[in-house]
Amino acid sequence: MSESKQFQVPDQTGVDSLNEAFGSEAPQAVLRWLAGRGGRAQVPLVSSFGADSVVLLHMIAEIDPSYPVLFIDTGKHFYDTLHYRDQLKEHFGLTNLQAVTPDPDDLKEKDPRGALWITSQDACCDLRKTVPLARVMRNYSGWITGRKRFQTNDRADLNVFELDGDKMKVNPLASWGPKDVAAYIKAHSLPGHPLVPRGYLSIGCAPCTSPVEDGEDARAGRWKGSDKTECGLHI
Numbered sequence: 001m002s003e004s005k006q007f008q009v010p011d012q013t014g015v016d017s018l019n020e021a022f023g024s025e026a027p028q029a030v031l032r033w034l035a036g037r038g039g040r041a042q043v044p045l046v047s048s049f050g051a052d053s054v055v056l057l058h059m060i061a062e063i064d065p066s067y068p069v070l071f072i073d074t075g076k077h078f079y080d081t082l083h084y085r086d087q088l089k090e091h092f093g094l095t096n097l098q099a100v101t102p103d104p105d106d107l108k109e110k111d112p113r114g115a116l117w118i119t120s121q122d123a124c125c126d127l128r129k130t131v132p133l134a135r136v137m138r139n140y141s142g143w144i145t146g147r148k149r150f151q152t153n154d155r156a157d158l159n160v161f162e163l164d165g166d167k168m169k170v171n172p173l174a175s176w177g178p179k180d181v182a183a184y185i186k187a188h189s190l191p192g193h194p195l196v197p198r199g200y201l202s203i204g205c206a207p208c209t210s211p212v213e214d215g216e217d218a219r220a221g222r223w224k225g226s227d228k229t230e231c232g233l234h235i
């Protein structure tokens with residue numbers, strides 16, 4: 001994979017043009033374009049190794065198994081997710097999987113008993129997700145996410161390319177629905193997250209993720225019983 005091109009974050013006009021050009025393209029075309037524009041060095045895939053993550057991981061591995069993949073290891077994941085991460089790493093031959101972890105001194109100071117999520121989920125997400133990713137992102141120009149329009153009202157207008165301050169987020173699956181995800185997983189015989197058959201249709205940290213009932217939105221099991229719908233990475 002060529003590293004000759006240095007990825008440049010476009011301005012809003014450039015982002016609008018990209019959305020026009022790629023808005024209805026297949027996700028693989030977006031990823032290939034990105035990889036050919038220096039994305040490998042500057043725009044990693046951030047994966048939760050959750051319910052749908054296998055789709056983008058498969059697509060990126062098909063393009064380049066050494067493409068950087070960041071996993072935000074909050075220290076609060078289900079054992080099943082950590083096991084699944086290891087399984088997919090092996091399955092796809094991913095050679096550049098990196099853990100993004102909270103700062104140990106911050107943890108000692110702000111969450112010494114590991115129970116901050118009980119009193120403030122926002123502060124806990126900040127400590128364990130937002131701040132660690134922001135720290136690592138100093139070295140990058142943006143990142144690839146697995147967000148999709150159908151997931152929440154806040155995501156209903158999601159574009160494939162978007163600016164977030166001086167970073168660019170790339171959402172190749174923005175237009176995909178649950179049927180597209182299921183069809184892709186089936187077509188490529190991809191291994192599913194072991195918690196999905198138990199009703200966990202969107203999977204984050206163990207203390208803040210519940211199975212959903214029939215007919216509920218996939219993300220209804222995230223921070224159930226609270227108004228919180230996002231961890232802070234995408235606000």
Ligand code: SF4
Nearest residue numbers: 121124125128205208
């Ligand atoms: S999802 Fe829950 S446990 Fe995970 S960082 Fe956020 S509040 Fe903490």
